[in-house]
Amino acid sequence: MAQGRQSHAWHGHFEPKRVPEGVWMRCDGCQATLFRKQVEENLNVCPECDHHFQVSVADRVAQLVDTDTFEEWHADLRPGDPLGFNDRRPYPERIRAEQERTGLNEAAVVGQGFIKGIRVVLGLTDSGFIMGSMGSVVGEKLTRAAEEATRQRLPLVIVSGSGGGARMHEGILSLMQMAKVSSALGRHHAAGGLFISVLTHPTMGGVAASFASLGDIILAEPKALIGFAGPKVIAQTVRVQLPTGFQTSEFLLEHGFIDRIVHRRDLRGTLARLIDFVTPS
Amino acid sequence: MSTAGDNRRLSFDAPIHEMEARLGEMQAEYARSRAGGDASAVAEQIRRLRRELAGLKQTIYANLEAWQQVQVARHVERPQSREYIDLVFDEFIELHGDRAVGDDGAIVTGLARLDEHKIMFVGHQKGRNLSERTACNFGMPHPEGYRKAILKMQTAEKFGLPIVTFIDTPGAYPGIAAEERGQALVIAENLLKMSMLKTPIISVVIGEGGSGGALGIGVADRLAMLEHAYYSVITPEGCATILWKSSEHWKKAAEALRMTSRDLLGFGIIDEVVPEPLGGAHRDHREAASTLKSFLLRALRELVEIPRDVVLQQRYEKYRRIGVFFEGVDAAAAEVLEAVVGSASATETTAATLAPADQQRPTRPPIAAVDVDPTPHGVDSRAGALETAPTRD
Numbered sequence: 001m002a003q004g005r006q007s008h009a010w011h012g013h014f015e016p017k018r019v020p021e022g023v024w025m026r027c028d029g030c031q032a033t034l035f036r037k038q039v040e041e042n043l044n045v046c047p048e049c050d051h052h053f054q055v056s057v058a059d060r061v062a063q064l065v066d067t068d069t070f071e072e073w074h075a076d077l078r079p080g081d082p083l084g085f086n087d088r089r090p091y092p093e094r095i096r097a098e099q100e101r102t103g104l105n106e107a108a109v110v111g112q113g114f115i116k117g118i119r120v121v122l123g124l125t126d127s128g129f130i131m132g133s134m135g136s137v138v139g140e141k142l143t144r145a146a147e148e149a150t151r152q153r154l155p156l157v158i159v160s161g162s163g164g165g166a167r168m169h170e171g172i173l174s175l176m177q178m179a180k181v182s183s184a185l186g187r188h189h190a191a192g193g194l195f196i197s198v199l200t201h202p203t204m205g206g207v208a209a210s211f212a213s214l215g216d217i218i219l220a221e222p223k224a225l226i227g228f229a230g231p232k233v234i235a236q237t238v239r240v241q242l243p244t245g246f247q248t249s250e251f252l253l254e255h256g257f258i259d260r261i262v263h264r265r266d267l268r269g270t271l272a273r274l275i276d277f278v279t280p281s
Numbered sequence: 282m283s284t285a286g287d288n289r290r291l292s293f294d295a296p297i298h299e300m301e302a303r304l305g306e307m308q309a310e311y312a313r314s315r316a317g318g319d320a321s322a323v324a325e326q327i328r329r330l331r332r333e334l335a336g337l338k339q340t341i342y343a344n345l346e347a348w349q350q351v352q353v354a355r356h357v358e359r360p361q362s363r364e365y366i367d368l369v370f371d372e373f374i375e376l377h378g379d380r381a382v383g384d385d386g387a388i389v390t391g392l393a394r395l396d397e398h399k400i401m402f403v404g405h406q407k408g409r410n411l412s413e414r415t416a417c418n419f420g421m422p423h424p425e426g427y428r429k430a431i432l433k434m435q436t437a438e439k440f441g442l443p444i445v446t447f448i449d450t451p452g453a454y455p456g457i458a459a460e461e462r463g464q465a466l467v468i469a470e471n472l473l474k475m476s477m478l479k480t481p482i483i484s485v486v487i488g489e490g491g492s493g494g495a496l497g498i499g500v501a502d503r504l505a506m507l508e509h510a511y512y513s514v515i516t517p518e519g520c521a522t523i524l525w526k527s528s529e530h531w532k533k534a535a536e537a538l539r540m541t542s543r544d545l546l547g548f549g550i551i552d553e554v555v556p557e558p559l560g561g562a563h564r565d566h567r568e569a570a571s572t573l574k575s576f577l578l579r580a581l582r583e584l585v586e587i588p589r590d591v592v593l594q595q596r597y598e599k600y601r602r603i604g605v606f607f608e609g610v611d612a613a614a615a616e617v618l619e620a621v622v623g624s625a626s627a628t629e630t631t632a633a634t635l636a637p638a639d640q641q642r643p644t645r646p647p648i649a650a651v652d653v654d655p656t657p658h659g660v661d662s663r664a665g666a667l668e669t670a671p672t673r674d
Contacts, residue, residue, distance in 0.1 A: 078612065082548065082605040083539045087524035092616070099612070136604035143601065166492070166514045168524065171538050172550050175492060175514040176603040179500050182472035183600050190477065206514070208465035209493045214473055228464035228493070229455030233519070237455050247460055257463050 027051050029223075043264045052221050052264055054201060056102070057109045057126040060159055064268050065113035065122065072111040074144060077137045079106060085169045094130070094169070102129050107162070108138040110145035112154070116272035118279070121149035123158040127202065133164030134207055139177025142211060146184035146195075155194040155275045160212040163225075165205020178210035185214045194278050196271060199226050199249070199258065217274055218258045219267070220249035226258075291352050293341060297560060300334050338560035345509070348532035350541050351517060353509040354488045358563040360570065361420075362389050362404030362447045365487065368570030369577065370395055373402065376433055382462060385426030386417040387450070388498070390433040392442075395574070398581050401437030403430045403498050404447030407488070420489070421454035427467040427497050431474050434482075443481040443581055446498045451516060453494030468497040475500035476600070481584035481592055483577060485555065486510040487562075490540075502596050503580045504550070506542040507573070508557040512550075513540035550603065 025036045029051025039046065043063055044053040055063070061070050078095075085091040099105060107129035112121050123145045125132045134142075142158065149156035166174040188195055197215030199208075201224035209228055212218075220226060227247035235242055245251050252258045262270045290298065307327050314320035345353065353359070366373050366389070375391035377384040386406065393402040407420030422430075430446075437444050453464055475482065475498075484501035490512030506512060513520075517535035518528040525533065539545075542554040555576045562569035584592065607614075 074608075076609055076611075078607040078610070080605040080607060083537065085537055087537065096612075136606045140604050140606060168515050168520050168538070170605070171514050172512060172540065172545055172548060173603060173605060175496055176550060176600065178469075178493065178496060179472050179476065180600045180603055182469060183476035183500075183597055186473040186477045187597070189473075205465075206493055209468040209497075210472055211469070213466040213469035226465075227460050228453065228468070229460070233455045234457065234460070238457060240457075242457065246457070251461075255461050255463065257466055 028053070045264050050222060050263070052201060052223065054127055054161060056128060057104065057124045060124055061109070061113070061122070063264070064157075064159070064271070065115060066117065070111055070113035070122070072109060073148070074110060074141050075105060077106060077141060079135055079137045079170070081169075082136075082173055083169065083171045085171070087169075091169045098129050102126065104129055106137040106141070107132050107134070108141045110141045112148075115157075115268060115275070118155070118272060118275050120155045120157050120271075120275065121145050121152070123156070125158075125160050125162050125207065127161030127163055127200070130167060130169075131164030132160075132162030132207070133167035133174070134162065134177050134210075135167040135170040135174045136177060138167075139174070139180050142181045143177075143184040146181065146188050146211075149195075150184075150188045150191050150193050153191075153193065155196065155279065156188060157196045157198065157271060158211060158215075159198040159200060160203045160207055161200040162207035162212075163202040163204055165207050165209070175206065178206050181211045182214060185211060189214075189216070194275065196274060198262075198267065198271075200224050202226070204228070204230060213257075216278075217260075219260050219262045219270065220252065220258050221264055221267070222249055222261055224249045226252055289357055291349070291356070293345070293349050294560075297334070297337055297341065300330065300337060304330050304334060335559060338564075342509075342560055346532075347511075347535040347538075347541055348517065350509050351511055351535050353561045353563070354511045356561065356563045357409070359488055360562055360566045361409070361449060361488070362406045364566055365404075365447060365570055365573060366391075366393065366402065368567060369574045370402070376436075377429075379425040379428035379432060381428060382423075382425040385422050385429055387420050387422040387454075388426035388430050390429055393445070395445075395577060395581065398578075398585070399442055400581070401433055401442050401444045402446075403433060403444065404487075405450040405495075405498070407449060418454060420450045421452060422450065422494060422497075423454050423456070423459045424462040424464050424467040427453070427471050430498050431467075431471050434475065434478055438478045438480045441480060443483065443585065444478070445577060445581075446482070446484045446501065448484060448486040448490050448495045448499050448512070449488035450491045450494045451489050452491035453497065468493050471497045472500055476596060477593070479589050479593060481581070481587075482596070483580045483584070485573065485576070486512045486542075486551075487573075491516060500596075500600070502584055502592055502599070503552050505553040505555050505576055505580075506545060506551050507555050507562060507569070508542055509561055510542055511535075511540040512542075512545055513538050 023036055025034050027034055027046040027049060029046055030049035032048045034046060044055045081091045104126055108123060108125045110123045112119060123142050125138060146156055166178060185195060195215050197212050197218045199212055199220040201221065203212050203226045208226060225247055226249060231242055231247060249261050253261055307323060307330060311320050311323045311327060314323050370393040372394040373391055389406045390403045393400050405420045406417045408414035408417035434444050453468060482501040483503045484499045486506040488510055490510060492515055495512060517531040517538060520534040520538060521530040522528045545551045546554055555573055558565035558568040
């Protein structure tokens with residue numbers, strides 16, 4: 001194994017956080033009372049209305065990648081506190097709390113795995129870790145993932161979930177991660193590399209305005225919130241009622257900004273088929 | 282008021298205005314005294330007052346707090362792209378439109394001449410009076426603005442013209458139409474395309490560097506800020522609303538975000554701070570323009586000498602190494618290191634001075650050890666270098 005690459009097996013030990021605890025739960029989409037186990041077995045999608053609950057990175061990996069094939073890279077990257085940021089609590093403290101809560105070191109996980117036997121470089125952001133926002137670590141991990149995909153001529157798949165965009169707590173360094181990852185993707189594209197971007201609920205701000213929008217092919221899960229500015233900010237600025245379905249996957253499809261909306265159960269298969277089409281056999 | 286407006290008269294400028302008023306009175310008195318005979322005493326007083334005024338401006342403007350810098354950066358009389366176009370460039374032919382949706386007034390583009398250099402200019406424009414501001418949408422571009430910008434930049438690349446961009450925006454416009462026309466996508470594409478443009482790019486934050494809306498025309502080989510400009514991941518008001526739950530706390534947010542030119546120089550994000558006239562660029566447009574012009578000329582002369590593929594490689598490396606994080610240390614060690622490094626700085630120096638004491642130092646993708654060539658080494662050699670190189674200078 002290459003030196004410096006963290007290549008331990010994927011344990012998938014993270015607790016799924018997005019589906020509320022308890023035997024029964026209520027669907028955010030249709031308000032139906034659901035048997036929790038049934039939702040989990042259904043990839044965290046509501047069996048009644050197809051509402052897609054947010055899933056943790058571990059669950060996402062399990063859903064997409066062939067069993068036991070995921071190898072995580074750079075898992076030991078940890079955020080610093082370059083600004084000495086302190087809003088209502090110091091940033092390092094906030095980080096520690098998030099790490100304990102999620103079992104992750106940071107909002108992004110990168111590595112390689114096989115999707116239906118096809119080797120891919122995979123990047124994922126967990127919308128549960130400081131809203132999936134991008135600071136130095138997320139930017140660095142995704143950049144390394146893109147560079148490695150270029151080097152090994154592998155397809156790159158990034159599944160984004162980020163309500164936070166560029167992380168405020170790391171200030172200008174977060175903003176610059178947008179340029180850093182985009183530059184690496186520029187090289188990947190120039191080298192003829194494939195990049196498929198998968199947008200999940202929510203993908204906003206600096207994440208939407210960088211890597212998430214730079215796929216050769218852009219897929220989205222149904223009814224995900226995707227956009228540049230948050231709906232609240234827009235509502236305050238324009239002072240009119242926002243149209244129904246504004247900034248959803250369906251809205252983006254209608255306006256021509258994504259290629260397909262893919263149901264979670266079809267995502268793995270769709271990725272495999274798409275990669276197969278553009279990879280020389 | 283609760284937020285940083287664009288007040289014509291800044292509260293912390295009051296002593297300056299007072300002294301200027303006194304100076305005015307004295308000059309009137311001087312005129313009267315001269316008519317009546319000897320005015321040398323008054324003239325001496327005036328000279329003294331002028332020296333005091335310069336000293337006062339120096340004192341106030343050398344010690345501005347972050348929120349005060351924001352107010353200076355937003356000052357209505359601060360020169361904008363169009364003033365600088367008139368004062369800096371010898372010739373300007375404006376080019377309009379994105380060839381798809383329209384012509385966005387928030388971004389001005391065109392061919393310009395600067396001494397011996399022919400360049401493509403791209404810059405935000407906020408507007409001076411209400412009608413101009415409305416036409417420019419207060420410097421907040423829609424997607425067509427970013428598309429227009431990149432189109433002109435691609436034209437520049439085709440004909441080998443260097444690109445100069447001036448950043449001055451509160452942010453890309455957060456509106457319904459902007460979202461419908463793909464605000465996030467156009468900014469993302471600009472970042473990628475600018476990183477690949479085979480021509481030198483110089484960017485200067487002349488006023489407000491509002492987040493993605495600024496970066497969308499700001500991926501550059503040389504990045505500078507005017508002394509009192511700010512550049513931030515989010516506006517202080519936006520940050521305060523989210524983290525402090527009220528925009529009332531914008532002054533605190535401005536401080537916390539470390540968004541002044543000095544902060545960014547310290548982080549190694551910008552290459553240079555372009556000094557402003559005493560008391561801010563709004564007090565002397567000509568002098569501000571002249572300093573800016575010297576910077577541009579220097580940067581241009583430097584960059585045009587470098588082969589284009591080297592420019593491109595260096596641009597990649599410039600962004601590649603931005604970031605502060607720990608690698609190869611466990612949580613406890615990271616905590617100790619964090620305590621040592623504290624919030625001191627994110628510069629290379631901090632890491633270097635720390636390194637001899639402890640090999641498990643915080644790493645930024647270091648300049649010296651990075652191998653960004655897309656060769657078979659890349660990640661491996663970098664990681665190796667991090668583990669084996671105890672010091673770096």
